Amino acid sequence: MLAITGGKVITMAGQIYEPGMVLVERGKIVAVGPLNGVPAGVEVDDATGCVVMPGFIDAHCHVGVAEEIYREEGDDTNEYTDPVTPHLRAIDAVYPADLGFEDARAGGVTTVATGPGSANIIGGEMVALKTAGQVVDRMVLRAPVGLKAALGENPKRTYGREKKMPATRMASAALLREALAKAQDYQRKLEAAAAGRGERPDRDLKMESLVRVLRREIPLRVHAHRADDIMTALRIAREFNLLLVVEHCTEGYLVAQELAAHGVMAVVGPVITNRAKVELKGISLQTPRALAEAGVTFAIMTDHPVVPIQYLALSAALAVRGGLPEERALRAITLDAARILGLENRLGSLQPGKDADIVVLNGHPFDPRTRVIKTYIEGCLVYKDLNI
Template identity: 90%
Template sequence: MLALTGGTVITMTGQIYEPGMVLVEEGKIVAAGPLDRIPAGVEVDDVTGYLVMPGFIDAHCHVGVAEEIYREEGDDTNEYTDPVTPHLRAIDAVNPADLGFEDARSGGVTTVATGPGSANILGGEMAALKTAGQVVDRMVVRAPVGLKAALGENPKRTYAREKKMPATRMASAALLREALAKARDYQRKLEAAAAGRGEHPGRDLKMEALLPVLRREIPLRVHAHRADDIMTALRIAREFDLLLVVEHCTEGYLVARELAAYGAMAVVGPVITNRAKVELKGISLETPRILAEAGVTFAIMTDHPVVPIQYLALSAALTLRGGLSEERALRAITLDAARILGLESRLGSLEPGKDADIVVLSGHPFDPRTRVVKTYIEGRLVYLPRP
């Protein structure tokens, strides 16, 4: 058993213990509370003077898929040959040796949702991974955590050059609807075959990948910056009764009440960016505050490598300039990020039974002077600054 003792413990469930103690055994949190009697025979890590928090979660990035340093050699972000590729799986592209994982640990990021980019209408399955490991299969927390889709400029730009659909926003929506409608027909044929009312339609990997979305087992995670594209995503989600996560959600402040009324969630960002394309014209640091006021659950992303993943906490800090509360900004990279990934029972707070993913900090994570002192994943020390 390991005991982290003496630090200020922020549980992310409303309790702050100063001084506090976190007990860890077999990769799980046993207890988090005030510094009281230290059990006999435990390994003690004295973190007096430091802040202790749950490890940070980046709910949207491309770490391991778009590798650091490399260009074509290590870039597996987009499959440009087909606009509809729901059957692609992030785990088949992740390189655990990507330096981005080391950067993540140095920034206190212990879990990431990584996956395909936004060139395709349907890009493939996203996966939640721990940021330490040599074999991707052992790093997986949950896969898939959503099916990546995209609307707006990126699919149009990619395929119009090839004289293919989609060259318009109408075509983008049509291709997405068409794929979902085909998958629904495939689902009905499978159900009929199972009930003895017809022949098995044969295995179709594209359709199989869409079935968990139609069953509401995972969300459709739609890249959408502009308000009109967000509304298209909502329109299609309503039509097929889908769980919806809006990725980027740049102009979400214009349609926050619509998102809240449907129960959609959002992953906002990257925050540290410029107006690199037309659909970023309306970027605002007030987006997270307005989403919060409307009742939308959201997380903050880096979109690594767009923003280096070690700057996730700084990205969340900037949302305070737009009026977001400090507590809600912290939740956006811990508990609310875990909720969006369907992992709130395992990650995002320091509670008994949850994974012992812990970051020890020299100060508040939103202070740019703060350093990550130690990072633990499942109770194992995975980052210690070089002397």
């Protein structure tokens, strides 16, 4: 058993203990509370003067898929040969030795959702991983954690310049609808066969992935920066009764009430970026505040390698500069991020029964001077700052 003692324990479940103690056994948190004595015979990590929090969660990045250092040798982000590829699985592209995972642990990031890029209308299945491990299959928390889709400039630019569909926003929406309609037909055939009213159709990996979305087993996670693209994603999600997560949501402040009214969640960012393309014209640090005020559940991302993953907490801190309450910004990289990934029963707060994914810092995570001292994943020390 491990006892992390003496620090300011921010549980993200409403309680703050100073000084506090977190007890860990067999990879799980078994107790959290004020420091009133340490059980005999336990290993003690003295965190006096430090902040103890749940590990940070980056709900949208490409770590392990777009490898650090490498170019095409290690870049498996986009399959440019076909605009509709729902059957691609990010797990098949993740390289556990990517230096991005090392940076994540050094930044206190213990969980990521990683996946395909946004060149395709439907890019493939995303996966939620712990950031430590040598075998990707043992790092997996949930696979798939969503089906990646994209609207706006990226698919238009990728295929339109080749005189292929989609070259317009209309075609982008049409291709997405077409794929979902085909999946509805496939689903009906499966259901008819299960009821004894016909033969089971030949297996179709593309359709299998889309059927999971139609059944609301996983969300459709749509890359959309501009408000018009966000509304197209919402329109299609309503047509097909889908769970929708808007990725980036740059102009979400313009349609925040619409998102809230339909229970749509969002992953906002990257925050630390410039107007690298037209659809980023409306970028604003006030987007998270507007979403919060409307009642939208959202997380904050790095989109690593766009922003290095170790700067996830700094990204959330900048949202505070834009008017987001500090507690809500912390939730955007812990508990609310876990909710968007469907993992709130395991991650995002320091509570008994949850995974012992814990970060120890020498100050508040939003202070740029703060350093991560230690990072634990399932109770195992996976990072230690040797300079402190």
